[in-house]
Amino acid sequence: MAGVAGRLARNWCRSAVLSPLQVFSFPSLQLHLSGTAMRASQDDFENAMNQVKLLKKDPGNEVKLKLYALYKQATEGPCNMPKPGVFDFINKAKWDAWNALGSLPKETARQNYVDLVSSLSSSSESSSQGKPGADREQQEYENLVVTSEDGITKIMFNRPTRKNAISTQMYQEIMLALKAASKDDSTITVVTGNGDYYSSGNDLANFTDIPPGGVEEKAKQSAIMLRDFVDTFIDFPKPLIAVVNGPAVGISVTTLGLFDAVYASDKATFHTPFSHLGLSPEGCASYTFPKIMGPAKATEMLIFGKKLTAREACAQGLVTEVFPDSTFQKEVWTRLKAYSKLPQNSMRISKQVIRKIEKEKLHAVNAEESSVLQKRWLSDECMNATMNFLSKRSKL
Numbered sequence: 001m002a003g004v005a006g007r008l009a010r011n012w013c014r015s016a017v018l019s020p021l022q023v024f025s026f027p028s029l030q031l032h033l034s035g036t037a038m039r040a041s042q043d044d045f046e047n048a049m050n051q052v053k054l055l056k057k058d059p060g061n062e063v064k065l066k067l068y069a070l071y072k073q074a075t076e077g078p079c080n081m082p083k084p085g086v087f088d089f090i091n092k093a094k095w096d097a098w099n100a101l102g103s104l105p106k107e108t109a110r111q112n113y114v115d116l117v118s119s120l121s122s123s124s125e126s127s128s129q130g131k132p133g134a135d136r137e138q139q140e141y142e143n144l145v146v147t148s149e150d151g152i153t154k155i156m157f158n159r160p161t162r163k164n165a166i167s168t169q170m171y172q173e174i175m176l177a178l179k180a181a182s183k184d185d186s187t188i189t190v191v192t193g194n195g196d197y198y199s200s201g202n203d204l205a206n207f208t209d210i211p212p213g214g215v216e217e218k219a220k221q222s223a224i225m226l227r228d229f230v231d232t233f234i235d236f237p238k239p240l241i242a243v244v245n246g247p248a249v250g251i252s253v254t255t256l257g258l259f260d261a262v263y264a265s266d267k268a269t270f271h272t273p274f275s276h277l278g279l280s281p282e283g284c285a286s287y288t289f290p291k292i293m294g295p296a297k298a299t300e301m302l303i304f305g306k307k308l309t310a311r312e313a314c315a316q317g318l319v320t321e322v323f324p325d326s327t328f329q330k331e332v333w334t335r336l337k338a339y340s341k342l343p344q345n346s347m348r349i350s351k352q353v354i355r356k357i358e359k360e361k362l363h364a365v366n367a368e369e370s371s372v373l374q375k376r377w378l379s380d381e382c383m384n385a386t387m388n389f390l391s392k393r394s395k396l
């Protein structure tokens with residue numbers, strides 16, 4: 001029956017060429033009820049048919065069949081059609097449902113239809129509001145898990161077998177998820193990683209996918225994407241919090257300077273090995289890091305590639321607070337749940353006030369860093385370092 005039900009749903013959807021809910025629109029079927037005595041009931045019936053089109057949740061095939069049967073009974077009376085063949089699954093299921101109503105009077109069928117739609121409308125409304133406390137998963141992403149709960153949208157990098165390295169597709173997904181989070185009804189947004197790493201930064205294999213225009217075109221496209229990616233962080237309107245569950249490398253470290261708070265496990269490390277890779281800083285770190293930690297400490301990280309422990313990063317102001325790994329998740333999420341209950345507008349406006357004066361500067365820095373990197377990617381230093389990693393001759 002599950003197979004028939006599936007086909008039934010697909011068939012009805014296809015025939016309507018619209019969303020599953022719109023299979024209920026029955027546009028070609030008109031009511032031919034007449035007489036003033038029936039007027040009110042007919043209005044209710046027509047309203048119910050319109051309500052069906054607005055249902056937010058697909059009620060399932062069993063209910064769809066019931067609605068179909070009641071509709072036919074209400075408009076045509078008892079089933080008088082020849083029984084479809086045994087292999088005509090869909091029409092047979094519909095015929096069976098209608099025939100099962102026997103000699104139910106039209107008025108009763110109409111009333112039952114109205115009652116059924118009314119019960120569906122109220123349950124669809126309550127389920128669309130979401131169950132309190134339920135972790136509601138949102139749009140599907142290939143490399144992210146995005147959920148909303150307790151006023152917090154959580155964007156989790158989800159390529160644990162690649163240490164959450166950020167592929168080209170993942171850059172796009174992160175931008176989409178941040179844009180969606182900026183408009184949803186959550187009060188704060190959290191970025192974190194699945195598995196032992198927060199993220200190992202740019203996926204070095206991104207540079208192996210060369211378009212027809214060659215490496216120059218690849219560098220150009222990458223610079224545009226990088227600039228858009230970092231702009232999304234600069235413009236993010238709500239409190240943006242990083243929950244750094246493990247080591248962070250490259251762009252996943254530099255962008256931390258654009259977050260409003262950074263909580264780290266004591267297992268996390270912070271590493272920007274740009275010189276080792278023949279690269280230069282991005283994510284506005286050339287501006288934010290010297291501001292946060294002073295130029296000398298920023299030089300150690302951004303030019304000499306010094307890896308910081310979580311406690312060192314905290315001492316230098318890049319990390320807000322460090323937690324023991326054993327209690328990290330519990331402590332951080334308890335705190336974030338409390339913060340998420342603070343007044344939403346007040347938090348947004350405070351962020352605007354804090355960041356406004358820097359925004360223009362940050363966009364200019366981002367544009368400059370992206371353009372410098374566009375040339376770096378074409379350098380021998382960078383190409384050799386990337387090839388060494390990909391051919392397994394080097395690791396950080």
Ligand SMILES: CCCC/C=C/CC(=O)SCCNC(=O)CCNC(=O)[C@H](O)C(C)(C)COP(=O)(O)OP(=O)(O)OC[C@H]1O[C@@H](n2cnc3c(N)ncnc32)[C@H](O)[C@@H]1OP(=O)(O)O
Nearest residue numbers: 161162163165200201202203204205222226250251395396
């Ligand atoms: C277009 C915008 C560009 C913006 C530019 C940003 C600059 C940066 O982000 S620079 C930073 C780039 N990242 C790296 O250089 C890290 C490279 N990875 C490593 O050195 C090591 O993998 C590691 C130290 C992160 C982890 O080492 P570990 O021994 O624990 O694990 P592995 O066996 O090496 O990793 C598992 C698996 O994942 C692959 N992988 C990990 N990180 C990356 C990465 N960044 N890019 C591509 N692939 C990565 C690794 O190769 C392993 O794959 P295999 O199982 O197939 O060997």
